[in-house]
Amino acid sequence: MKFEVKNRLKPCAALSIVIMLIALVMSMMGMGMNLGIDFTGGTLMTYDMNVKTFDTADISAALAECGVTDAQIAVTGEDKDQVQIRIKDVENTDDLRAALEEKLSASYPDIEYVDITRVGAVVGSELISNAIKSLTLAAVLMLVYIAFRFDLYSGIAAIIGLLHDVAIMLSFVVILRSFIRVETTFIAALLTIVGYSINNTIIIFDRIRENAHKAGMRQLPREQIVNLSVKESLPRTLNTTITTLITIVTLYVLGVDSIKQFALPLIIGILAGTYSANLINGYVWALLMDKRGKKAKA
């Protein structure tokens, strides 16, 4: 395998920025993230099936025939004979009800409409603002730890890498909006990538720290130290990415729809994390250190 490790910061950063810009433009044109019921709220319909046993699959099939594919169906009631259907808001609920009841009455003649009501988002603005606040605090503390164990610029570069991975993940969720629906699980996926991204970066920064202190390395340009460190870490990077992808791709292939909605953003995040850890973060550190060096001399 012949692959020269060298500084490709400019083209790589440019590629990432282009991806982010595409997502930004799409969002501004009203084609932003495809938010699911957990975020938007929706309509809750309750029916009394009046039979002891029924299959929720029948209901989701009937809903699909009415053009509703994204529904959460649960069985309730003391005798477990009621069904609650949570769907995204539709333009005309009366039409949907009529269509659905017609389809269902064929197999469930005793079906009885109970009520229909609007439900708010499960993920409220409070949960999101809380998540952002906690994440910001976590990023600051991680920055402090890395600055303490490495140096300030490593900390800054690692956090830039983290923001990059999260931004790339969000961008692809926008770009692939026909395939990825954002539900509560997406928050978990995002947080996982935060941990994964930092992990990847630190392993390479640890190499840089080690190499930078070796005799005969100090006079080398930082860029070359990064090249060497990335190269030396490459077997580990590849093997870890492979083992991680093995599990998550298996989940994607075998999982139900909601698992796929969770696994796909994760796969993107993991790839973004590997990309930034090898091609961006180390060079950002070198750039920052060199800039500081020039300032100090001037």
Added chain:
Amino acid sequence: MAKKNAKPKNPRTRAIVSLVAILVVVAVCGYVALFGIGKGTMVNYLKPWGEAISLGLDLRGGVYTVYAAENDGSEEFETKMSSTVSILTSRLTRQGFTEATVTRQGADRIRVEIPNVSDPNEILRIIGTPAQLYFVDENGENILEGAMIKNAQAAQDENGLPCVAFELNDEGAKRFAEATAANIGKTISITLDGETISAPTVNSVITGGKGQITGNFTADEAKNLATLILSGALPLNLTQLEVSAISATLGVEALDKAILAGAIGVALVMLFMLLRYRLCGLVADIALTIYVMIVVLLLALTGAQLTLPGVAGIILGIGMAVDANVVIFERIREEMSVGRPLASSIKMGFSHALSAIIDANVTTVIAAVVLYAFGTGSIRGFALTLGISVITSMFTAIFITHKLLDIFADFGIKNQKLYVR
């Protein structure tokens, strides 16, 4: 036979004994984890660990209830509704129901769904009877309302008698100070849904926002009252409209498929490690088995509520858990490639890998701790799962992998090619 504890002197014998001991422990724990002990007998000693893990609403279902809020027609109704929702959410989070959901339904309803509870009556115990609490002066004017109480708990007064200690928020503390100043020598009644539960006489101005409610309580009554006050600390009057059990929204199939995917994923990762790292890979596979068991056990013990993404997170964690092993093995390989002998390659490889492993994991643990401490709802649940898996993977890599590698080295398998490719 007589000297039971004497250590065999031959390192090879010792290595065999250690390895067999470790494998036996793993096998026994694995059996207990999968099948439990004494299950189905009169005394159910231990459940299989997986069954002991509490599952979220999406996987196991739970109970739900709908409350109607009394619309007082005031302009603040909207604000009061959202603060009621957030008070209920944080109350559930505090009790460990991180995967419970509180949503608005229609204009004046609140819907609460709590996973892993099968008896709808439990809801009352968990979120309490919503009631309205007021502090009223002798003229019948409201001084404080329940929403201004930040915390209340059963305590003992200076005579050692049960009482309820409460703490007010800033606004409440200010109002309480003013009211106690204006009412010295008079009584201030504490009413719950219009009924006076305590009417202490004001002896002095209370400025710190902390106070006690005394009365002729038993310890249990004090505890109940504290719960009532806390549950009454809602800005709106709620009536329970309906309460019922609710089935899993994703169903058994989702969980089964995720577990199947997990099993296949683990098998593939193990196979990959074996092919890539040979003997080291075998060590990693044993360490991985131990990792999975510890994580499952800790999840069962901490009562973390597992949702489908939680399960997926653990499966992903398995892929990531071998990372520390990979870091170590690559370092060992580097040491061997410069011609170092086996035992010292293992030692040096470990010491070089250690700083990277610790720094990488500590940063992730920092994130998990912050998210756990400040997050609400599912974020907190996720942080717990993340923290457990990261710390466990660090432990298994640093201690178990190291121990196992030393054992294999003691076996006298000297061919370095067998250790790493």
